[in-house]
Amino acid sequence: MEKEASVIGNEVKELKRQLKEAKQTEKRNLKEEKKERKKQQKLERARFREEERMRKVQMKEEKKLKKELDKPEVHKENISNLRDDRRKEKKEREPDLDLLPVTWVSSYLPIRQIKNGVIYTTDHRYVKLIEILPINFLLRSSSEQRNIIMSFMSYLKIAPVKIQFKVVSKKADISEYIEKIKEEAEREPDYRVKLLQEDYAKLIERLGRKEAITRRFFMVFEYQSYNNNKNPKEREVLLYMRSVVQTAKKYLSQCGNVVLEYENDTRFLVDVLYQILNRKTSVYETLEERTKKVARYYQRENGRESISHIPVTELIAPETMDMRHRSHLVIDGMYYSYLLIPSHKYRTRVPAGWLSLLINAGEGIDVDVFFFRQDKSKSMERIGRRIRLNRSKIKDTYDTNTDFDDLSESIHAGYYLKRGLSGSEDFYYMSTLITITGYSAKEVEWRVREMTKLLNSQDIGVISCMFREENAFLSSLPLLCLDKKLYERSKRNVLTSGVASCYPFTSYEMSDKDGIMMGVNKANNSLVIVDIFNTKIYKNANIAILGTSGAGKTFTMQLMALRLRRKNVQVFIIAPDKGHEFARACNNIGGAFIQISPASPNCINVMEIRPTDTSASEILDGYTVERSELAMKIQSLHIFFSLLIPDLSHEEKQLLDEALVITYAEKGITHDNQSLENPDKPGQYKDMPILGDLYEVLLRKRECRRMANILNRLVHGSASTFNQKTNVDLSNKYVVLDISELSGDLLLGMFVALDFVWAKAKEDRTVEKAIFVDEAWKLLVSNELAGEYLLEIFKVIRAYGGSAICATQDLVDFFALKGGKLGRGILNNSKTKIILNMETSEAENIREELDLSEAEAMSITRFERGTGLISTNSNNLIVDFKASQLEKDLITTDRKDLQELKERLQKYGQQAYGKQTT
Known part of the structure; x- marks a missing residue:
């Protein structure tokens, strides 16, 4: 009993002490308010005295001017000049308060000025805003996610005490991209490609209206003095801000995030605030146009001198703002409503990156998360006091009482926090504010209901900020100023590990400024636009497309090829199988369809040494040591004959080498490159030997008879189409080489075509070009030398400004040759991989090769046609490929689609392409 009495006595003393402290705090607040009122009164009196003084001065000057005007010797022109001078002096003396604002909202916003990349608020704080690029967190493996969270925790320990993370979602702005497409269409000479560009632009516009959403991620922090200096020097503030930004760059880069840098930080801040406050207007009116509009207004209403006095809030403030409704605001014609997660409505356990549920909720859903780090020693003292109080209370309750469970849980939670604080964690208060926007009150109400349902399904409760919409609006601004009453309703205590689980940068987007549109990101509905030739983003432009038969590899390849051709990129397609599938698109955009087969008149002379355009290399590099063109050609011919004769012995290789040198020598061609020039036709090469010439040389030696007999089939036999001079032209921007009718060991035609294209691709390093190789596994399994030749292209083509893109199935065969060295080499030299639907066994193989998570490997086996996984820059995203x-119509291989297209062509003719029928 004595112990209980002493405990109760201590509690009573504690309560008295708290009451005394509350009274003292109240007195201090009253004194401060009184001081503030006196200060305001003093300022008003000073202002009144200044105005009275200015009035007296003005009266004196008017009297003086009147006396001067009354003098007869003053000329009329002098009088006019004198009046103008007096008006100018009066205008200069006029205070800024007399300027007529464009909108009253400019004086309502809590911003004084924006200078040196820092926001100066009306409550005398200094706020900095930085933009951060996200990563695709959810598609990472569990070990990668754990490493990211640990790196984020490391940053939180040295981050500012107060942080606001802001995520803004809105319709993607595709106007600049559409404008670029139109410019490219104007420069395109072929009207068929122009039609393709116009159709492509319409597809982008349609997706932009319906699906395309983009998100921006910001982190907001404020200046905090280490010595409680309330009036810091500007240089001190800037140094602090710069230090925090550099720290954020360093630590967030360990998570895979990039902090964006801008040439003009002040301009960046103004532009961000303008877009946030003017969601509707900013779509069709840029910040430059708004600035000019405000300047014209000030000049008209306040005079030319007033332009230098325009406050920055005039540039960012919305023209209209209606706060008369209890459940929403109307700002710039958009309707705003706000939701708050109460402190007791969070889930007790959440996975890492759980905020992606809110971030990826859809268009018009913005998220603001506030974190306030508390003093560690004071927090431990407060928690200990609460534990002791709850333990004393629980003694007076029975275990059947409902209060017993609440007190017991509170005690356990207190011990959990205390253990965390005893270690390396800090104590935070967290608040979450959700902004919901729409074009009408009904749309906002519908989104509020749907958002509430979504969060309730995840055991997260929300409440509306009804009658506090204005406070919520001011809190949602990127100024790190959460309203006190909203803060009290929403603050939730968390440790550093809990804060790290709120890692917000989880919505990865792949939207390069100048690329080709692949489709729509299934995770967040953003447009996937890839510029594979951008060396700042991608180490190389190579792509490997993997998938089972019927998954859509050919469709995806042709879709990319058409869109690269639309950008005026030189496109070569080598089709070793089902070449007819490439013919329709090639013929309808004015491409060159070259069929290489025994029955085709087209021929590429495999022995031809072709002139190369070295003008770009000479300009860039100057003089370089010449390499023997003949030696390089003979080296590639050895690969050709190894395809033709797989069991070629070392002795036969030597004999073949001698025969090749003799064959070229008989045409006057030696290792001296000058011997290639035709003296009768300057700038052109001599007539090149053909396979028949080599056949004649081989017949001269008895040891070469076996090689000659095998070669005879290409000279006099059924495949004599190879024994001709080159009669095709590769000057077209879209070239398809169909070698699908070459079967068996005559697959060497694929090598011939690849060798021809490769020589053309190496000419000018400053020109973009792309080589597409379909069914690459066939070349790998046919011969080791051919596989190494293909691998060399993937390794070297980057140096010639090109891209190698291959599509393959049968991954077992792809990785079969040389223990998978060649197949893995191609994958390793392809910065971007596109994985379509696969069988379970193949998905397991590719999972090991690309280090995919279990969820990704499982999703690959369930992909429908038209869906795939793009893996690039250590990020993976699932894409719905979109085609107009x-x-x-130009590239489909589906039987039903072809049947429908056939009926349309029979009915409408060539105008049927692109028509939708019902």
């Missing part, structure tokens, strides 16, 4: 009706 015209593109689909």
Whole structure:
């Protein structure tokens, strides 16, 4: 009993002490308010005295001017000049308060000025805003996610005490991209490609209206003095801000995030605030146009001198703002409503990156998360006091009482926090504010209901900020100023590990400024636009497309090829199988379809040494040591003959080498490159030997008879189409080489075509070009030398400004040759991989090769046609590939689609392409 009495006595003393402290705090607040009122009164009196003084001065000057005007010797022109001078002096003396604002909202916003990349608020704080690029966190493996969270925790320990993470979602702005497509269409000479560009632009516009959403991620922090200096020097503030930004760059880069840098930080801040406050207007009116509009208004209403006095809030403030409704605001014609997660409505356990549920909720859903780090020693003292109080209370309750469970849980939670604080963790208060926007009150109400349902399904409760919408609006601004009453309703205590689980940068987007549109990101509905030739983003432009038969590899390849051709990129396609599938698109955009087969008149002379355009290399590099063109050609011919004669012995290789040198020598061609020049036709090469010439040389030696007999089939036999001079032209921007009718060991035609294209691709390093190789596994399994030749292209083509893109199935065969060295080499030299639907066994193989997570490997086996996984820059995202009706008609291989297209062609003719029928 004595112990209980002493405990109660201590509690009573504690309560008295707290009451005394509350009274003292109240007195201090009253004194401060009184001081503030006196200060305001003093300022008002000073202002009144200044105005009275200015009035007296003005009266004196008017009297003086009147006396001067009354003098007869003053000329009229002098009088006019004198009046103008007096008006100018009066205008200069006029205070800024007399300027007529464009909108009253400019004086309502809590911003004084924006200078040196820092926001100066009306409550005398200094706020900095930085933009951060996200990563695809959810598609990472569990070990990668754990490493990211640990790196984020490391940053939180040295981050500012107060942080606001802001995520803004809105419709993607595709106007600049559409404008670029139109410019490219104007420069395109072929009207068929122009039609393709117009159709492509319409597809982008349609997706932009319906699906395309983009998100921006910001981190906001404020200046905090280490010595409680309330009036810091500007240089001190800037140094602090710069230090925090550099620290954020360093630590967030360990998570895979990039902090964006801008040439003009002040301009960046103004532009961000303008877009946030003017969601509707900013779509069609840029910040430059708004600035000019405000300047014209000030000049008209306040005079030319007033332009230098325009406050920055005039540039960012919305023209209209309606706060008369209890459940929403109307700002710039958009309707705003706000939701708050109460402190007791969070889930007790959440996975890492759980905020992605809110971030990826859809268009018009913005998220603001506030974190306030508390003093560690004071927090431990407060928690200990609460534990002791709850333990004393629980003694007076029975275990059947509902209060017993609440007190017991509170005690356990207190011990959990205390253990965390005893270690390396800090104590935070967290608040979450959700902004919901729409074009009408009904749309906002519907989104609020749907958002509430979504969060309730995840055991997260929300409440509306009804009658506090204005406070919520001011809190949602990127100024790190959460309203006190909203803060009290929403603050939730968390440790550093809990804060790290709120890692917000989880919505990865792949939207390069100048690329080709692949489709729509299934995770967040953003447009996937890839510029594979951008060396700042991608180490190389190579792509490997993997998938089972019927998964859509050919469709995806042709879709990329058409869109690269639309950008005026030189496109070569080598089709070793089902070449007819490439013919329709090639013929309808004015491409060159070259069929290489025994029955085709087209021929590429495999022995031809072709002139190369070295003008770009000479300009860039100057003089370089010449390499023997003949030696390089003979080296590639050895690969050709190894395809033709797989069991070629070392002795036969030596004899073949001698025969090749003799064959070229008989045409006057030696290792001296000058011997290639035709003296009768300057600038052109001599007539080149053909396979028949080599056949004649081989017949001269008895040891070469076996090689000659095998070669005879290409000279006099059924495949004599190879025994001709080159009669095709590769000057077209879209070239398809169909070698699908070459079967068996005559697959060497694929090598011939690849060798021809490769020589053309190496000419000018400053020109973008792309080589597409379909069914690459066939070349790998046919011969080791051919596989190494293909691998060399993937390794070297980057140096010539090109891209190698291959599509393959049968991964077992792809990795079969040389223990998978060649197949893995191609994958390793492809910065971007596109994985379509696969069988379970193949998905397991590719999972090991690309280090995919279990969820990703499982999703690959369930992909429908038109869906795939793009893996690039250590990020993976699932994409719905999108094609317009015209593109689909040109490249589809589906039987039903072809049947429908056939009926349309029979009915409408060539105008049927791109038409939708019901």
